[in-house]
Amino acid sequence: MSSSHTVLEQSFKLNSFRPGQQQVISALLAGRSALAVFPTGGGKSLCYQLPALMLDGLTLVVSPLIALMKDQVDALQALGIAAARLDSSLSKDEVQAIYDGIYQQQIKLLYVSPERLKNERFVQRLARCKISLLAIDEAHCISEWGHNFRPDYLTLADLAKTLRAERVLALTATATPAVAADICKQFAIAQADHIQTSFARPNLQLRVTPCGAEARIDLLLSCLQKHPRNAATIVYVTLQKTAEEVAAAINAAGLIAVHYHAGLPDDEREQVQNQFMRGEVPIVVATIAFGMGIDKSNIRAVYHFNLPKSIENYVQEIGRAGRDGEPSLCEMFAVADDIRVLENFTYGDTPTAESLRALVQHLLTFDDVFDISTYELSNQFDLRPLVLNTALTYLELRGVISAQSPFYTEYKIHFLRDHTFILAQFDADRAGFLQRLFAAGRMGRKWLSLDMLTVPEQLQESKERISNALDYLAEQGWIELTVANLRQGYKNNKTMHNVDQLAELHHYLEQLFAEREARDIQRIHAVLAFANNPACLSQQLMYYFGEEGAPPCGICNHCRHTQPALMSLPPVLPLTPAQQTLVAGVKREAHVALQQPRQLARFLCGLPSPATSRSRLKSHPAFGALAGVSFSLLIEAAAGA
Known part of the structure; x- marks a missing residue:
């Protein structure tokens, strides 16, 4: 049998392993499951791609990102490696050809989304194959302690048993010690096979620059003018509207920029990404929808025009800079007003108690086996699809309902x-x-x-x-x-036998969502603490992810200045008479979609929901009119108006 070094050189045309890779690969080849926590750009993909060629069977790769799957499959096929992906963009003939390739054992790596693994017909087909390795990318999504919890990921531990996967590899760039422990527990990964490499990126110069909201566009333009005109740059923003406005301002200043966000048509997003990858457009102004799976080695600068919503997001986003090892700049404009907007997004994600109760009562009216359309329920109970799926998953974990085949x-x-x-x-x-x-x-x-x-x-x-x-x-x-x-x-499962049990279940759900909200608010405030802490920025990041004893980087602006400027939380000001009048006026209009105080507060903050979208209320002049106001004040005003 070939050695891993031989396969590395012959199949991947590489001379040596990066830190941690050989350790992970050795564990898998020895038949053990492993967790790889490597920083963004640290070479996680090779940890399953190489063993896939050495193991007798199929390697199933679960990834939430279609763009990433496409890029990796294209790169593997260019190396002559038999890889395929199954996603919604493929024709029936293409899908059938992939199934034929799997059954004939011609395909070694198959990439799928976690959602596809809820498809009973697909799982039945997979069960006929020998799954030598199940690789789970973005594995922090498994843990509800993670910053990007996805309900579809919770079933993967059971699925590994259903498919009789011989070994599992969980991969992530953003696992705190608590998240890593949770992943290891779910997949029975031994402590010795939790392999984590350093988050130190000595070629990245980190900067945090406190400034006012009005000053930052001029500050950004001033920074961009200092770069060579063709320097690949990503500017991250929070809102879709901000992406468009900032890109327009950059172009008006004589530079070349495009905007990217989830609201653009698929073909337009793909065009922007391709232009950036080919170097035709140097600057992309984007929401966090951009960058996942982007493997461009020469990104020279990443700017956070708005504060990131968590340290985990920040690390992923700056990790896209300087993958070629050359010096690169990562600058965050620390504007205190952004805290309020990020908090409001988090509060807006929390469902109303009324919606949760109505959902549970609806589900428990069914006598035995039933089926639902998440699209229909999402609209019926004004719950965003992710929130609805999370509620259903919590009910499963509690044993109230059991998922059957979709x-x-x-x-x-x-x-x-x-x-x-x-x-x-x-x-x-x-x-x-x-x-x-x-x-x-x-x-x-x-x-x-x-x-x-x-x-x-x-x-x-x-x-x-x-x-x-x-x-x-x-x-x-x-x-x-x-x-x-x-x-x-x-x-x-008919576990609810009386009113008290039902009340306790409602409280359980409300409590879980309240805890999620509190954790997400805590993450936002961790960004504020990071910006204000005079300690080395790089050192702080490494400590956050469980890496202690790292020396100061010496090049971040906290290392270079003894007293960095501090960012203070904006004061919570009471509503002005005009704002109170606006809240009362919208409430008097008595829109069905805005009956609950939380629904009205969400609307005034500019946070859409299925009900407001269906009612076409997004075009109402009051939608988003109070985006900078404290959410708790708006709920209070909506309840009392």
Whole structure:
């Protein structure tokens, strides 16, 4: 068998491992699971890509970022390595070709999103394969102590058992000691196989520059003018509107910049990213939607025009600078007013107690197994999809409901071979089943539609038998199969027997969301403490991630100045008479979407929700009119107005 060094040189065209890589790879090749905590740009991907070529079976890579999956698969294929990705951008033929490659053991690495792993049909297909390694990128999302908790990640520990994955590799750039301990516990990773490399980046000059909100655009322009015109630069902002305004100001100053945020169409975002990667546009002004998975080695500067929402986010974002080892600047404009905006975002994420109660009561009206559309429930109870999925996950963890298989309510079949040919391939029992199945559908000009809410009952057959049969026909190339209208199945475990238990459950949910809110507020204030602490900035970051005893960097502005200017929290001023009048006026309009004080406070802060979006209230002149006001004051005013 080839050694890892031989594979490194022959397959990846590299001469040596980066710190920590060989230790992780050795653990995996020895059959053990591992956690790799490497800084952004520290070479996490090689830790599963190389073992994938040496292990007998498939390496399944779970990543939340489609752009990252595409870039990595393209890079691996360019090296002649058999890798593929499954995401929503692929055609049916492309998906089928990937399945064929997996079954024939021609594909060594398969990249998928965590959401795809909730698809019962996909998991059934995977279960037929030998999964030698399950690699989980952005693994901090598993831990609810992490800064970017994603409910879909909570099921991955169980999934590893379902798929009989021989070993697991969890990877992250932003695990605090508490998060790392949580990940190791969930995947039974030994302490010795938690491998963490230094967060020190000696080529990055960190700066924190306190300033006023009005002064920072001129300060940014002054800084940008000092760089060479083609220096690759990212300017991070909090709001989509700010991204557009700052990019316009940079262009007006004679420099070249584009803006990037989640509100742009997919093709436009891709175009901006490609222009930046190719060096055609030197400056991108972006929200945090930009940069995940960006592997551009020569980014010379990262500016935080607005405060980052956590130390974890900050470390990820500055980690995109200077990956080529050359000196790079990372400057944060510390504007105290940003604290209020970030706090309001966090408060706005917390659901109303009324929405949570209504959701629970709705779910518990179902007698046994039921199914839901998260889109429909999100609108019905005014809960953003992420908040809704988090609430459902908490109910699962409490044992109130159990997730069943997600399923599609509509299957559409296009016959590539006629019925007679297909039926002739089977014995009488199976042919009879297929004949009844085809007869139960509704035939259009091209597609036969099957309603999966009624057909299984009509035929007295399980959904599993129907979906397995249709999958088989599609794999043989006899039909083309498409699916639509995903619904998630759940089972009511009937643990709620009286009013007291129900009240306790409501309190449990409200408490969990309140604790999440408190942790996120704490993270925002950790950024303030970081900016105000006179200690070396690099040293502070390393300590935050559990790395003690690091020497001062000597080049950050805290090392160079004995008394850096301090940023103070803006005072919480009472509402002005005009602001009180505005709150009372909107309340008198009695919009259904703004009935609860928290809903109205969210609206006045400019934080959209399913209800305000559906009601087209985002175009109301009061939407976002009080974005800089304390959220708690607005809730108080909305309750009393």
